[in-house]
Structure formats: C-alpha cells, structure tokens
Amino acid sequence: MSFTETKTRIYRLAKYTLLRPDPPLAPARFDAPVVVVGSAPVSNKPAGFDGRFRVITVNGAQMVTTSWGLEAPHMTFMMFNQVRGTTTNAVEVRRVLQGQRTGLLYVLLWREGLAALRDGLRAFDYRYDDLRIVDRYQRMALLDRVCGFKSVELDAESKCSNGINAALFALYNGAPAVILTGISPQADGHAYNTENLPRFHKDMDRKVLQTLYGKGYPIFTADEDVAAAVGLPLWRGGI
Secondary structure, three states: OOHHHHHHHHHHHHHHHHHOOOOOOOOOOOOOOEEEEOOOOOOOOOOOOOOOOEEEEEHHHHHHHHHOOOOOOOEEEEEOHHHHOOOHHHHHHHHHHOOOEEEEEEEEOOOOOHHHHHHHHHHOOOEEEEEEEEOHHHHHHHHHHHHOOOOOOOOHHHOOOHHHHHHHHHHHOOOOOEEEEOOOOOOOOOOOOOOOOOOOOHHHHHHHHHHHHHOOOOEEEOOHHHHHHHOOOEOOOOO
16 A cells, blocks of 8 residues: 555544544435446346335436336436546436436535536536535445445445445435345446446445345345346345
C-alpha cells in the first residue's frame, strides 16, 4: 500500500469513526418484497411479480422494467458520474434515461450540491418525485451495519456495485424479501448497449451476497445463472 493510500485509509476510518453516520433511509419501512434491477445483460421478471412489489432500478436498468410494463420504478440508485460523465457507460445511461422518470432518486457520491445535481438531471430530462444524495460515509455505514464489513473504498474491488448497495439498502429498511435480477458477479456487459464493457466489484459483490445469505437474510435472485454460480436461492414466488 502506497503512502497516499495509507493516508487516505487513516483519514476515512477516522472520519467514519467520528461521524458515526447512519445508512440512508427510505421514506418508510418496506412492507413488501423489493426487486432490485441491475443492468447485466440477462435479467428476468421475478415469479409472481405484481403491484405488491417495490422496484429499485440501478443506473440505466430502467429500460428493463419499462419492458415489464412499469411506467416508473419506485426508486433508482444512480452513481454521480452518470449525470455528467463522458465515459461510454455514462453516455449510454443518459441515452436510455432521456425523458424518463422515477420515484425517489438516490445519487451516490455527488459533491456539487443539490442545485447543480438538479441542473445535471434536467439536461437529459430525467425526472423524479424526490431527490437525495448519499455520501461515501453513508455508503460505508450501509455495508458495515448490514453485512458487518468495514471498507474505506480505496479501489474498485473494495467497493460494492450500486446494485448490491441497493440490496443492502432494502434489507436495512426492512424488506421482507429482496429479489435481484440483472445483478451478476460474473457477467460483463450491460443490457442497454452492445459494448460489452467490463463490470467492476465482482469479487466484493460475490463475497457480500454469500455473506448475506449465510447470515440468513431473505435475499434471492430471479436469474438461474446467478443462483448456480453464487449459491443464492432462486426466487419462486411467495415469502
């Protein structure tokens, strides 16, 4: 570990300890199954999916739920760089979300304030009922409180993907079941383009999912390949 990395690690641990942050809260505790939809190339509508389910989409995965006939997800988790970033992935996310809307939008690690964030979202006409920013220390607290892992997020492999953070969020906020689809620790590529871009956080995502299942959390997948590869139970409907 370099001197700079060591200094960053000490700083973040000290700040986390002093702040004692709480994980992000939903407006109300979840009282129904929550479907977390990521943008891996393969995803499936969960068995028995109907109006009882709450839906959280991640970045550009809203195109999946639109194909299910859902006008807008209840919540969306979006990484800060999707708003103005120039990478292929960020540009593609904005393309598929152009003119769409969501319920409650959580933007992770945005540092420029709400006014600038609203301007950035308005630039590609992405609308929302409510908007909240989740900072790094709230995200660290989410992993710590639910999974028992302390990470100072020094690199990609010490962080969870947004899909896993959304699952942790749902569990922390009382979801009686969390069903993942389009969230795969082994797949590259995204559902909304053919660029086959690499997906990061694979090892950490697998470790977190297996830990959650081992701790007895009600976490499932709707994707048979993920069930086989990771060991999560396949959602078959009902709780």
